[in-house]
Amino acid sequence: MELTSRQQYILKQIARDNNMDMDEISKALGVSERTIRRDLDDIREYLSTFNVGLKVDSGRVTLSGSRRDIENSLKNLGKLPQLWILNPREREIYIALELLRSNGPIKMAYFSHKLNVVEGSISIYLDRLERWFKQRNLNLIRRRGYGVEVSGNEKDKREALVELLYDFVPAGNMIYMMENRINGGYGDILNHWFHMEDIKKAKAILKEELREMDPPLDEASFYGFLLHVILSVDRAKKGKTVCVERKDELADSREYRIVKKILRRLLPEDLIKEDEEVYLALHLKGAKLQLTEDSKLLPLGITTMELAYSMARGVGDAIGIPIENDRNLISGLAQHLEPAIYRVSIGLAIRNPLLAQIKERYRELFSIVSGVTERIFKPYGYEMPEEELGYITMHMGAAIERWNYERGRLRVRIVCPNGIGSAELLAGRIRKELPELKIMGISPVEGIKEADYDILISTVPLNTTERHVVVSPFLSAADIENIREYISHSDINYTNMSYDESEDTLSVDYEVSVKADEILRNITLESINPENLVEMVGIIAETARDAGICNDTEKVKRVILEREKLGSVALPGEMFALIHGRSEAVFKSYVGIFRLVKPLNMKSIGFNVERVSTVLVMLASAREEPEVIALLGRISSALIEDDKFLNVLKMGDIKEIREAILNVFNKK
Template sequence: MIYSPRLKKILEYCLEMDAYVSVDTLANICKTSTRTIFREIKDIDQDLKAYDLQLTKTKAGLCIEGKEENKAFLLKELKVQGIAYLDKTERRNMLIFELLHSEDLEKLIHYAGMFQVSEATISNDLDAIEPWLQTYDLSLLRKPGFGVQLIGKEENFRRAITSIVNQSIVQNEQLQRINFLDSSSLLHQIFIDTGSQSILKLLDQDILTRVLHVFETYQHELSLDRYASVGYIGLIIHLVIAIDRIQKHEAIEESNEVLSMVHMDPAFQQARKMAYYLEIEFDIDIPDVEIAFIALHIKGAKITRPEDKAHATTLKQQVYEMLKSFDEAKRVILLSDEEFMNGLLTHLEPTIIRLKNNLPIYNPLKETISTMYHDLYEQTKQACQYIEKCYDCKVSDDEIAFITMHVGASIERNQQKKLKKREVMCGVVCASGIGVSALLSARISKAIPEGIKLKTLSMEDITRHHYEDMELLISTFDLQLDDTEVLMVTPLLNDEDLHQLLMKLHPLWEKEGIKPLNKQSNLLYRIKEASHLAVDILEEFQTYTIDDTLKINDMIHFVSSHCRESESVYTALMKREQMGSVIMEDFHFILLHALVPDIKKPMMMCLYPKQHFQHYPNICFVQVMLMRKDASEIEQELCSYINRSIIEDDVFLTYMQKGNREDIVKHLQMIEEQYVKECIEE
């Protein structure tokens, strides 16, 4: 029997202990999660029956039960050395990869020897993988007595290779915990340290290392920090495969259609620059059609907002159509959430590029999202059918899971910030006050059942100023009034109208300082907000060397001069300083912190003397932490967590005192990841 290395370790430990073993213990031994342990043992019962054994699962843990001689026999088999332990799925994936890389007919005995199974097993594996290969327009050529070979176009070979490599990356539990711009971390944690039989090791390691070196050397020139992490890794895989195939003279056929799509796009110029550096590194010529495909990957990986106004309007209309798939309550929540609308528009831009050009993306949280948020996932899947209709393409489960994350975060954010709304007085205006305005009032009341009091008004009421107690007027035609705000809508109140109305109502609801009723933390929302804030702090973090003679007031002036909102920063820091300086002599640093009204995101920086601070002889550095005036609870917690870590984490304090930015950033990332982990556990 063939087992994966992890399942082999689980079985050996349970047999050697000969008692119930907790799942937590097994997870620690295997250095993985309890969820992975359950996934490993999911199909083990049938295999154990062959040894007349069974795996019992109780609250106490796992235990293999049966006769002692049967246990001893199984344990002896597991201890046999020299067997490549692969489960069926792993073996078939490896077989696909070998077929994709083989240029000649290979006999079944070749693959049987490679995987230490029978020729009949390989034949069955070929039958099983053939439908998967057909989805990439690849066919198996089987010649009895000669062997088997894959047939298809070069671009389809590359798509299939990319797909199977990416699937291996998604299964890597390190993916969410590394700095993807750190080439060393990416190389070892994702592409190398993934087990002895990992498909990822079948990528050309020399090409991979050199591509990562080029990216690390020219990351600023290539603006690599503008990429989503999954898209960035996908781009690397595409380049490694493309360079490997170019070196083997297996280039993609020239395609004027592909070139015409991107040759005027800024992404093509960036792809050309990327190709230039790679051509120098590998001493190859990268043809224009290959550069065009690189450009498509760049467009599909970048985090961008649509800049063309007409295109942005089209995207917004598509979002409105998608939201019709959700029930009324959810639709109103989503339409009222500006963060959701902006976030989804930003996400859809590269998504549509990927869909139109058949570029893959892989979501490591797909299984979790589709399981934990099943109903929401299914509604989102239905919503995506509109995108499929618009662009005549299939939206993958991975893309659906990404969009579900945006939807779920919005709904949970709404629960967290649920308000006891005061009633806002709104006038609904039409010519008579009894026709369109009555219909419109009914639609508004249905969409927004609380927090709004409607009064129908005629044009005569407007002329006589019978609207003085109204905070907002909703009209089907343009009213030129100076004393009251007017929102013009269509008589049927479409989703765009509803979105605009909710945007007008939110600040009115909050005028009286309404307090949130529900402060319960929600997992998806906390993860998303905490992660975004953590990235913001990392990206904004800077270190500066300042004059040794500066006093605290001078330092505040220096800090504010290096901020875009210099005046607000200076005022806020000086106001906080008037309450008393925070000088941590025992830990050799000064803390400058404040709530600043105009900054867009939290900011952190460190100041260091050229030699020693003359006025503060025991101080090694100055820690600066700026938060937004209306900082959320999570933002306050994260910034506090970082400042607290300086005192509680000796390694972090040492890095901060020494002032090496690279060391600080790496450790700061670990601290932020720990905070996000604690949010999840909490």
């Protein structure tokens, strides 16, 4: 007897794993378990001629027989086209992709032949697709004798293509397939549409040209942008290009310059259109960025940092947890908001494959985030789509889980008179064996004054009434048991334990304190009267040079202007802006306050601008120590957390400003 294409697929899958679940087969093929059982009956009859048995036990399907007999039963099947075993949903996606990529109409008989189904089934798929296309401003044209075609704007077609590709192949699989040539399965289909050599070439060029992105794209965004580039190249070769408005806003951007270089390495000059360059630049500018160490310490844009703080405080107030004190949340959320606001302002869609899971896991939190986000962004005329709200909810959820984790950890301080080596040995053992404990620091036997602990762990007996346990520096199994028993019988009140980040708090050592003192001594306060932003930046660079901060004003100007293009710099409603940058031309870290005689317009949220009369400038060497960058980061945080500090920078004299910044440096 002969097996159908679906039955052949089932047999090959069972033979490959020799232990397959009926439910898995049913879901993979989009048919009921009853249908699968009928197919298995036919497969069992087919296998009996090769002395191979098929058994179903508790929903698990296995084969029995010699390896040679099983291999002979498979040899008789031949190669099965991957398209023949797609489930109904996958067939619809495949048809839609083929229609969107085509330069003209396609006959229904073509799809019937490729998918091995009757034309009646193709007609049903097209009925459903017609509604789907209409929702995306595209029209499905079907005429007898003419065929089937999708008409509409090329930009809408392109966005639909990307959406369908990610529906057809999950994001993780897409990345893997772009890294490796996959034969069989979806790999065969993608290889039919896009040549692996073209993908590899485009990927290598992107990695090279995107090196100047700082912060860099995260991995998923890199491959998402790579997909857009591949599609642009593919469509350009077919004579198709998008039509984009607002070209002037990107004409002088870093993203536009990068895209121009990428396309000129992938396409002949005569196939490259300006609209296509702008379209890709829009996607590059709206891509999610990596949260680097630098961006944890200094914000990409002070506006988004302030928004992140306001959102965290709003959500924190609603749930009764002070998550606005979580520095990782504020920096991570600010990093996400900068491109997110840009995407929303230009109507650029973003995919969030985790949205359904986020809404299920954080149902109440998602609702709170939605309300807080609407309240904060409504004055600016922005409405965050659910996909963006999902990502914001993930940031908030992670902060809540960190808070709950910290709240449940006992704070311990180590007491050890035998030197730092023994103390560090004990600390390392505690971190490994008792991760539920949070080490706050190491103290000498005499003069334990800190009150930032719940229990002392000492290597010697202590003459104190404070809670403490005596252990060996090597923390034996008996020591571990003693600590746990002591904690279980103690009356420590977990509910009063507040959220803090003591382990992450910067400890200012001697070398850093010297640099902090240098920053304080070099602070400048200037009143200037520039006509525009470029002139203002020139004055700032010259002031830094005169103060012995840098030797190349042109390099410093370039760094400041590039940074200004990257992120929003003005605090909404405060007439205040923060500009910062790092350069090889800078010798030492610098803080300067510049008060403008005439306010200037500077970048705020999205394409909005704010009138600014005070500008805080922070410059650092490209090789500056992270601890010093963290000091400057404290100034950024203080701007949004402390109104008094902000007012001192706007109205105080140089002495008051130095004192205010010193307090920020010293604050835990």
